[in-house]
Amino acid sequence: MFIPAEKDQIPSPFENRMGALKIPDGKNGIFPTPELPCPPTLPAVCTDANVVPEHTESELDQLITNLEEEIVALRAKQKCYNEKRRGLLNKILDIKGSIRVFCRIRPFLWSNGGRNEEPILADSEKIVIKSGGSKKEFDFDKVFCQNSEQVRDFIVENSVEDVFVEVEPILRSALDGYNVCVLAYGQTATGKTFTMEGTRDQPGIVPCAVKELFKQASLENSASITFSISMLEVYMGNLKDLLAPRPVRRVDAKGGVEIEGLTEVPISDFKKAIWWYNKGRRARATSFTNVNDASSRSHWITISHHGEASEGETRVSKLWMVDLGGSERLLKTGAKGLTLDEGRAINLSLSALGDVIAALRRRRSHVPYRNSKLTQILRDSLGNGSKVLMLVHISPHEEDLAETICSISFAKRARAVESNHELPQDIRRQRENKILGLSKEMREAKEECQRIKNQLKKAEFLLVENKRLHSATCKLAEEDENTSKSAKSYLKESVDAPGDPEKATRKKSLPHFMTSTAASRHRQSAVDGETHFTARLLRSGTRTSMHLSASQSLSFLDSRLKAVLRNRNTKLNDEAVKEVLNENPNCNTVETKPSSMPHSKTVACSYPNTRTTFPHHRRRMSDLI
Numbered sequence: 001m002f003i004p005a006e007k008d009q010i011p012s013p014f015e016n017r018m019g020a021l022k023i024p025d026g027k028n029g030i031f032p033t034p035e036l037p038c039p040p041t042l043p044a045v046c047t048d049a050n051v052v053p054e055h056t057e058s059e060l061d062q063l064i065t066n067l068e069e070e071i072v073a074l075r076a077k078q079k080c081y082n083e084k085r086r087g088l089l090n091k092i093l094d095i096k097g098s099i100r101v102f103c104r105i106r107p108f109l110w111s112n113g114g115r116n117e118e119p120i121l122a123d124s125e126k127i128v129i130k131s132g133g134s135k136k137e138f139d140f141d142k143v144f145c146q147n148s149e150q151v152r153d154f155i156v157e158n159s160v161e162d163v164f165v166e167v168e169p170i171l172r173s174a175l176d177g178y179n180v181c182v183l184a185y186g187q188t189a190t191g192k193t194f195t196m197e198g199t200r201d202q203p204g205i206v207p208c209a210v211k212e213l214f215k216q217a218s219l220e221n222s223a224s225i226t227f228s229i230s231m232l233e234v235y236m237g238n239l240k241d242l243l244a245p246r247p248v249r250r251v252d253a254k255g256g257v258e259i260e261g262l263t264e265v266p267i268s269d270f271k272k273a274i275w276w277y278n279k280g281r282r283a284r285a286t287s288f289t290n291v292n293d294a295s296s297r298s299h300w301i302t303i304s305h306h307g308e309a310s311e312g313e314t315r316v317s318k319l320w321m322v323d324l325g326g327s328e329r330l331l332k333t334g335a336k337g338l339t340l341d342e343g344r345a346i347n348l349s350l351s352a353l354g355d356v357i358a359a360l361r362r363r364r365s366h367v368p369y370r371n372s373k374l375t376q377i378l379r380d381s382l383g384n385g386s387k388v389l390m391l392v393h394i395s396p397h398e399e400d401l402a403e404t405i406c407s408i409s410f411a412k413r414a415r416a417v418e419s420n421h422e423l424p425q426d427i428r429r430q431r432e433n434k435i436l437g438l439s440k441e442m443r444e445a446k447e448e449c450q451r452i453k454n455q456l457k458k459a460e461f462l463l464v465e466n467k468r469l470h471s472a473t474c475k476l477a478e479e480d481e482n483t484s485k486s487a488k489s490y491l492k493e494s495v496d497a498p499g500d501p502e503k504a505t506r507k508k509s510l511p512h513f514m515t516s517t518a519a520s521r522h523r524q525s526a527v528d529g530e531t532h533f534t535a536r537l538l539r540s541g542t543r544t545s546m547h548l549s550a551s552q553s554l555s556f557l558d559s560r561l562k563a564v565l566r567n568r569n570t571k572l573n574d575e576a577v578k579e580v581l582n583e584n585p586n587c588n589t590v591e592t593k594p595s596s597m598p599h600s601k602t603v604a605c606s607y608p609n610t611r612t613t614f615p616h617h618r619r620r621m622s623d624l625i
């Protein structure tokens with residue numbers, strides 16, 4: 001790319017009056033392209049209107065070709081680093097385990113009778129439950145204690161774990177083409193909805209994930225990435241499509257969950273995604289239990305990511321975010337009738353999920369997906385290469401201990417098959433070091449991707465600018481050619497006219513080349529001050545009209561085009577005059593009167609910084625008439 005790497009390399013004619021080159025993002029500086037040295041002959045095209053770069057058509061051609069080549073190379077480099085980062089993340093997640101189980105402890109609620117003795121002690125990866133004089137320990141991949149925050153923005157000083165920061169890497173996998181499932185479960189009123197949805201001030205995983213997906217997709221700089229959203233509610237084994245114009249229940253002929261044909265809405269940005277998400281939320285049903293005023297039923301959101309796998313092939317991956325209804329033992333919640341049945345169904349589903357996870361981990365030939373609606377729906381997000389994140393929610397209250405132990409036991413079963421905590425200390429340490437090394441490499445690859453993205457943006461901007469300038473230059477060259485032809489034939493006729501060339505001139509109407517061009521008309525209407533000056537010149541008669549046509553071209557609004565035109569007109573008109581003089585020996589007899597105009601007149605135009613000088617040859621042309 002023909003962009004100087006250091007400021008002092010910029011050739012002086014391209015510096016503006018402030019002494020600095022302006023770059024497209026508005027900052028003063030230069031584009032950093034250290035690995036591509038700037039050829040001395042072709043300086044960068046400056047996009048500042050006050051700077052007057054002068055390039056020939058072939059130089060511009062060369063610039064465009066080089067920029068196009070550089071864009072192709074940068075894209076290839078970006079793809080390469082993206083793949084590297086993707087591979088590293090996958091390695092990290094594989095070491096950590098593709099099924100991860102986190103535990104979140106809800107803070108004390110005053111509605112639950114305030115604070116009593118705390119039965120649960122939390123560590124970063126462990127909780128200890130004190131019950132009847134005994135202590136039981138449970139390990140997790142991560143424990144979020146009562147004062148944990150939802151997202152980093154809301155972390156106050158000395159605050160502890162941030163939920164979203166731990167969820168984020170697994171979301172990244174969804175963009176990398178893996179199916180991902182984030183599943184919140186636990187007793188009623190333990191904060192599942194709070195974690196998944198959050199509040200206006202403390203957004204939960206769903207809004208943060210959607211935001212992050214769009215952010216990450218924009219970093220990929222790929223137009224081929226698109227997203228769509230579907231939402232459903234599962235109640236008593238029936239599936240309700242929450243985004244259908246009228247929510248519909250979907251049950252197949254055998255009573256199984258009919259997930260095919262679920263409404264899938266394309267979402268182009270975060271705002272649209274949230275609009276649809278809120279629409280789905282409103283269509284959801286909640287019911288009152290003894291424990292929670294607005295107890296929600298199991299609801300599921302899936303964001304499908306459509307990305308390019310290889311040339312022309314589309315890869316679809318799904319991110320499921322599931323908020324399972326309360327999984328408590330049912331007497332306590334006062335659940336009756338349908339609510340009671342639904343509670344039972346959720347517990348059965350969790351148990352079936354445990355069986356599926358165990359079968360997958362032990363690489364059994366038969367995986368019992370069909371045993372529950374939950375595992376049927378999540379089938380494609382639980383198998384090979386998928387990532388699962390389970391968020392167990394527990395209450396801090398002593399009277400909820402039985403429920404808490406029940407929820408934790410299920411989590412223990414899910415992660416028991418392959419747990420880091422059961423490994424010897426030295427192997428664990430080795431794994432941790434490996435993760436640290438990979439994380440560092442991944443961070444570097446990510447930074448490199450960002451750097452390439454910035455370079456690409458600038459190169460693409462320059463390409464558009466250069467193409468624009470190139471087409472304008474071609475257009476002007478064409479106009480110049482026409483003008484030159486007209487000048488030749490007009491001068492020829494004038495010189496051929498016997499005796500009195502002035503008389504011959506008067507007889508003729510204004511020749512074509514003296515009339516204003518589209519560009520000069522545009523300039524004329526835009527520059528009021530010059531219109532004044534032009535009008536004065538017009539009044540002074542045909543002879544001055546020659547000056548007028550020259551000055552009109554010179555004060556063309558775009559200073560870059562003006563520069564090109566100035567060069568070309570100088571060359572062409574000089575050549576035209578010389579050619580005519582050579583062709584017609586009579587022309588030597590033509591009286592070359594000194595013009596009434598001064599030899600050099602400076603015209604102030606609408607740009608305060610730009611003053612244009614009438615070139616000498618124009619007067620010579622007018623003197624010929």
Ligand SMILES: Nc1ncnc2c1ncn2[C@@H]1O[C@H](COP(=O)(O)OP(=O)(O)OP(=O)(O)O)[C@@H](O)[C@H]1O
Pocket residue numbers: 105106107109146186187188189190191192193194195292294295296297324325326327393
């Ligand atoms: N981490 C937390 N910080 C502050 N408040 C919380 C937290 N977790 C839960 N709450 C509050 O506890 C109450 C119950 O939470 P929520 O409705 O999210 O529970 P739930 O598990 O989704 O219940 P259900 O299963 O009945 O739908 C809400 O008022 C919520 O604001």
